[in-house]
Amino acid sequence: MVTRRAFIGSVAGALVVGGVGGYFGRNLLTPSTGGIDPVLGFTGLSLQTAPPRQPDHEVQLNIRPRPPVPIPEFYFEPTGLLVQPGQTVRFSAVTPHHSVSDFHPLHGRDLRVPDGVPAFSSPVLPVGSYWLYTFEKEGVYDLFCGPHEYFGMVMRVVVGSATGPGASPPPPPIPLPEEGATLPPLLTGAAVLRDPALDGNNIVQKGTVTWDELSADSKKLLLALAP
Numbered sequence: 001m002v003t004r005r006a007f008i009g010s011v012a013g014a015l016v017v018g019g020v021g022g023y024f025g026r027n028l029l030t031p032s033t034g035g036i037d038p039v040l041g042f043t044g045l046s047l048q049t050a051p052p053r054q055p056d057h058e059v060q061l062n063i064r065p066r067p068p069v070p071i072p073e074f075y076f077e078p079t080g081l082l083v084q085p086g087q088t089v090r091f092s093a094v095t096p097h098h099s100v101s102d103f104h105p106l107h108g109r110d111l112r113v114p115d116g117v118p119a120f121s122s123p124v125l126p127v128g129s130y131w132l133y134t135f136e137k138e139g140v141y142d143l144f145c146g147p148h149e150y151f152g153m154v155m156r157v158v159v160g161s162a163t164g165p166g167a168s169p170p171p172p173p174i175p176l177p178e179e180g181a182t183l184p185p186l187l188t189g190a191a192v193l194r195d196p197a198l199d200g201n202n203i204v205q206k207g208t209v210t211w212d213e214l215s216a217d218s219k220k221l222l223l224a225l226a227p
Ligand SMILES: [Cu+2]
Pocket: 061, 074, 075, 097, 098, 099, 145, 146, 147, 148, 153
């Protein structure tokens, strides 16, 4: 005979197991995204790692000197990109210490991706590795590199049409916002995303917008070196 206490215990146990299974289950590579997780993407640790599906677009994670300023430019190339729903982008780490994340409240940031899109992120990528992400929902996706957002390393992917929360420009970089529930794009990252070349409709019209098409003013460093 099953006592009430034993019954409750077994239900609780089943809930825990179900919960853990669900948690890990969500991270399994799912056929619906072609082996590319909607939160974790897919990391290829070298160019020899076979991708689960061939990418439709390529973005490079770049660094280049800007003499006489000692801090180089950190940027996504291209910086604006049009893709169609369901297409996959390969982010290639041709230089070190970059990552790719979306502006999402679960990253502490204002939502700048279509409603319902999860917080997603690559790891910090070793040189020679790549990261794949499949963009399923239509709208604007603003992305940042964790280590280099303040230096301007952000980009805009438009999936199909320039709609959704990312379609309105972020607030200007200065003055810095009050600390709130979530933060907008910050410093040079904000200036880059406000550049007219990255207007969503311009990206739709042109297909790609390169870093060189942005004005020098949008790339100015807003962080000073400590004396
Ligand atoms: Cu970076």
